[in-house]
Amino acid sequence: MAARHKPGLPALPPVQAGPILHATPLVERWFWHYWQRLGLPESELVLLALTQDRREYQRWTGKRLNFMVLGCYCYVQLGGKASSSVADRASRKPGQLESGRTSPMLPLPGFGERALSRSAFAAGEVPRHRHCIFIEPDMQPRSIEVTVAHELIHLADRVRGTPRRHRHHGYDSIAADEAAITGYDLEELRQLLYEESARREQLRRARAPLRYIYVCPNCGKEYPRARRYSRPVSCSLCDKTYNPRYRLLLARELL
Structure with a gap:
């Protein structure tokens, strides 16, 4: 784990009459x-x-x-922290686990009686x-489709007040919901994720070949x-948080 560093401050776009969709027609189609x-x-x-x-x-x-990230959803509270879907759909290697804990929260007004309408914005409500x-x-067209669906599932969870974190990409309850909503088979979704992840890895290594090997002294x-x-x-x-006892050491350089 890296020593903590201060993240940048959000600079959100202004609220307008509809959603901001800086995307291709294909992404817009699947979004709606x-x-x-x-x-x-x-x-x-x-x-x-939404942006690409x-x-x-x-x-x-x-x-x-x-x-390596193929898609990400982020919930940002004004004056507070940004809560991300943890860089979804390719941020981890197959089999790498993340905390499976859910974080129950109050649902947003969108599913309640106090939904903030466009007229409310006009009236000055912030x-x-x-x-x-x-x-x-x-990405290939099918991957774009399921990635849009995947990120909107995260958004739906947040609106309902039940955000989920991935236990294992492609093998958890979020993946099951993705299969149900898109009509794709779970194995097909896993294959798409594998193909896109492998392709991104090839692009990354072409741009930045491996040159250094670090090793844990423990x-x-x-x-x-x-x-x-x-x-x-x-x-x-050795430790999920930064621990100077297990600081990585440069072992060798590759030619």
Whole structure:
């Protein structure tokens, strides 16, 4: 784990008459299709911004996306923290687990009696949150479809007050919901994720070949890197949080 550093501050786009969709017609098509399929409330549309530009998403949320990320949903409270779907759909290797705990929260007004309508905005009521979505543009059409559906499932969870974190991408309850809403078989969804992840990995290695090998002084696990670490990093196997006792050491350089 890396030593903590201060994230950037969100710079959200202004609220407008409808959602902000900086995306291709294909992404827009699937956005509207799955918004209706999931029964999401119209009141949340004016609070949504979707982009296929990583830099724009970073400006909106203050969060930098890993190169391997294919899609991400982020819930941002004004004056508070940005809560992300943890860089979905390719941020982890197959089999790598994440906390399975859910975080029960109050549902947003969109599914209650106090839904904030467009007329309420005109009357001067200030919304206290935003929904931001990133969709990687360089994917095959089927992958774009299911990634849009996947991120809207995260949004639906948040609106209902029951956000979920992935236990295992492609094998958890979110994957099951994705299969149910899209009509794809679970194995087909897993194959799509594998193909897109492998392709992104090839692109990353073509741009940045592995040059350095770091090692944990405690367990001996090796960490290949394209660049040197810019700050102290410790072994995530020995401690999930940063621990200077397990600070990674540069073992060798590759030719």
